Amino acid sequence: MKKKPIIIIGIESSCDDTGVSIIQNRNVLSNVIFNQEIHKKYGGVVPELASRLHDINMTKAVQQAIFLAKINRNQIDAVSFTLGPGLIGPLLVGASFAKSFSMGLDIPLLTVNHIQAHILSHFIQDANLNNCYPKFPFLGLVISGGHTQIIKVNDFFQMEILGSTLDDSVGEALDKIARMLGFYYPGGPMIEYFSKNGNEKKFMFSKPIVSGLDFSFSGFKNNVLQYINKKLKKNTLFIKQNLSDICASIQKIIAEILLEKVQKAIIKTGISRIVLAGGVSANYEIRKIFMYFSKNQKNKKLEVFILKKKYTTDNGAMIAITGLLKYERNLFDSIHITPYSKFKNFKNYTVNK
Template sequence: MKYKKDPIIIGIESSCDDSAVSIIRSRKILSNVIIGQNIHKKYGGIVPELAARLHDKNLLKAIDKSIKLANIKKYQIDAVSFTIGPGLIGSLLIGCSLAKSLAIGLNIPIITVDHIQAHTLIHFIENGNINNSYPNFPFLSLVISGGHTLIIKVDDYLHMKVLGSTLDNPIGEVFDKIARKFGFSYPGGVFIEKYSKYGNFKKFKFPKPLVKGLNFSFSGLKSYIFRFIDEKLIKDPNFLKKNLFDLCASIQNIIIDILIEKIHKAVIKTKINRITLSGGVSSNERVKKVFLFQAKKNNWNLFIPNNLYTNDNGAMIAITGMIKYHKKQFNSLNVTPYSKFKYFIN
């Protein structure tokens, strides 16, 4: 292959239910297409078989649309980057197969991308965060999404170490399960955020999980909240209806408090005060407000992604692919996806 100093990279993301494709040149995103799957709402969560089937239908559309919006020709693409894991194995296999086919057809290399690594590197896209600047190394990355809750020490683009992770449920999943308890449709986290704006976050007090180090645990908190609500409903069947706003605000508040507490510990432990947020939950307005307040109070250099890049997207795959392209980290066509998260990313 002929190495280019200014390549055009296509990024394909299919780890869960969003079929996402993006094209990047230098650090500028030329197109960013996301096709969602609304069918999962009636099941209250992602159905893996349906997700894979819809990727098979939607990814080709997303690729064609992304190329058209980028105003380029297929033959101008210099490499295909795609999510190799972690995620739903069926969905990953569809993305992997399509990426390989595209690479073979265009006679260009493939570049595998770790989904978590890509979330962390979203801040290196031009205008990728609200600061419109890039974080210096090393920095701490807090990844908060439907599938992951992690604190990662980032020493360089491709040298990262997980300092803490959830021992059970990821933060986004907790929000969705509590939302379902309240009768909200999937995904429910957005409804908790919406109703919390009208509530008193000091109304209800919930215990913080006692977890050593920088790890997280939300299962016990979720169970406590469920029991608390059930007990209140026995005494007053209208308890939920009367207190919905305050419950949403109080639950959101305790979860954000846990995140702040752990990041504060990570800063003390590592002596690194540069922090990035990423993942779907980083679009939560209350999360951003509290982190910005704490950053000012504690002299943290905080980077918050633009909402366009918080949920799963092809842009994060494309920027990671571009970084790996310049480091000449290409992959064999024999690669296969992995579903479980690798705790040390290289």
């Protein structure tokens, strides 16, 4: 007898994007994202505003996701939502909606770790450029506005953090540097845009010296700021005259910092399968340097998996796929569980194979 396909709805509200997705098995039926443009004028996400807009957008996003998926809500087998880490206000909005949805339809509830979900995006059907799933074990490099981590992944729910940023995340550093250059929030994509016609070797910014597999981007950010301020004192048009070269040089150094740490992780663990995830993994220079690295290695076993851009930023599909993988293993959660803003380590489950 043919198995009934499992349909999961995923709800993401950890920051300022309201993401809702419906998947059937590993195929995405719909993936709706409501962005909050209002934060641009404040130079960053305002948690209170984000919470209010999630509250306004959530019902509309869910209705649109169900409509686009061409299903009836009674066909949904379970609801998954982001439990953390993230901004506590937005997380509470998503959690409240998901719990109500679960109770209203009398279906199971599945909570999702946001960082874990970024990594498991690679198990969505046709989500990455390789058009295949990475095999375990692999090293996950999660790079976003809130996180920069190297994670050893032994199985779907067996993960270990090997290195993290000691201060700013890579995305946060890019946004702060972008503000120095006169760009609005979010600034990372603006740096990427202006870098395309720049000379990446024009300016040499210093790389932070951090032992082990940890990162630090605060010192790099300050080095860029000091250099630019020094130049502006001599020439007030320095940024305008050198904008593309500055952006290209910044991106090159950041991409090199990330690659050098991953190379150390490969040596330390003996794992030569790399998975990139998170919003900053959409960056052209970072994608380019990792693809070049994989193609020019004597070790032909080395593989790099890169997501299609629509799955790099926060979205409901990554929450839905993680929920599906938990559903298949009967890893359901209580209605009484509460969101968290920060976490230190993953909750590892016994893997049922």
